[in-house]
Amino acid sequence: MKLHITQADYDALRAHGEETYPHECCGVMLGHAKDDGNHVAAIVRAGNTRTDSAHNRYNISPIELIKIQREGRKQGLDIVGFYHSHPDHPAMWSSTDFAEAHWFGCCYVITSVDKGKANLTNAFHLSGTTEDDKAFQQEEILITEAVGENA
Amino acid sequence: MKINIPTPLRAFTDKQATVEVNGATVQAGLDALVAAHPELKNHLFTPDGKLRSFVNVYLNDDDVRYLPAAEASAVSADDELTIIPSIAGGRTGRPGVSASRALCCR
Numbered sequence: 001m002k003l004h005i006t007q008a009d010y011d012a013l014r015a016h017g018e019e020t021y022p023h024e025c026c027g028v029m030l031g032h033a034k035d036d037g038n039h040v041a042a043i044v045r046a047g048n049t050r051t052d053s054a055h056n057r058y059n060i061s062p063i064e065l066i067k068i069q070r071e072g073r074k075q076g077l078d079i080v081g082f083y084h085s086h087p088d089h090p091a092m093w094s095s096t097d098f099a100e101a102h103w104f105g106c107c108y109v110i111t112s113v114d115k116g117k118a119n120l121t122n123a124f125h126l127s128g129t130t131e132d133d134k135a136f137q138q139e140e141i142l143i144t145e146a147v148g149e150n151a
Numbered sequence: 152m153k154i155n156i157p158t159p160l161r162a163f164t165d166k167q168a169t170v171e172v173n174g175a176t177v178q179a180g181l182d183a184l185v186a187a188h189p190e191l192k193n194h195l196f197t198p199d200g201k202l203r204s205f206v207n208v209y210l211n212d213d214d215v216r217y218l219p220a221a222e223a224s225a226v227s228a229d230d231e232l233t234i235i236p237s238i239a240g241g242r243t244g245r246p247g248v249s250a251s252r253a254l255c256c257r
């Protein structure tokens with residue numbers, strides 16, 4: 001399983017983390033779940049509702065998520081993953097990320113933003129089907145040529 | 152009413168993104184959904200029958216938890232229910248939680 005994403009979307013989600021630095025950014029990846037992994041056809045920026053602690057927390061409001069899902073469905077796209085940034089912190093999931101991950105089968109992308117510059121970007125697939133057997137598995141990010149490939 | 156199913160739960164609805172059910176209230180709709188797709192039960196509800204804390208249910212654009220009648224809210228045939236798991240996280244564990252959970256990358 002690999003995460004398939006275009007260079008443009010990959011660059012855009014990394015740039016988002018630079019823009020919101022020193023706060024965490026977050027967003028949604030729309031596309032299709034296929035046998036070889038999730039294919040991203042579009043990314044949508046989301047507002048971080050954790051304004052109280054935006055430097056180390058992110059949260060997408062359910063209603064914003066519903067609206068993104070609704071718009072995606074109109075284009076035949078589903079939510080296949082999420083991305084967020086870790087300002088001045090490694091691109092690895094934290095205990096909070098894991099505890100609050102509930103979208104099984106989806107991909108969670110994390111970019112470390114060091115002193116305002118996007119550094120590493122890692123993708124983690126949330127495997128399992130319940131809170132008891134879930135696990136984050138790092139997966140390769142495959143940069144694809146054109147959007148058509150993922151649509 | 153129509154119930155929108157999020158991607159992770161479609162494994163239990165025969166891959167359907169929306170499920171059409173009958174019911175006069177939100178609770179009746181959720182019960183009908185679980186009756187049609189029994190595997191969903193454990194994913195939506197705790198053993199004592201409460202919606203799991205990370206599972207949000209919206210009646211059109213309103214969070215059911217904050218409606219005056221909550222799950223007992225009346226629903227008409229044109230209404231839409233959306234089940235949406237929460238999305239959150241952060242670079243550090245909650246104080247006091249990360250140490251005991253030993254799930255952290257650090």
Ligand SMILES: [Zn+2]
Nearest residue numbers: 097240241242
């Ligand atoms: Zn994080």
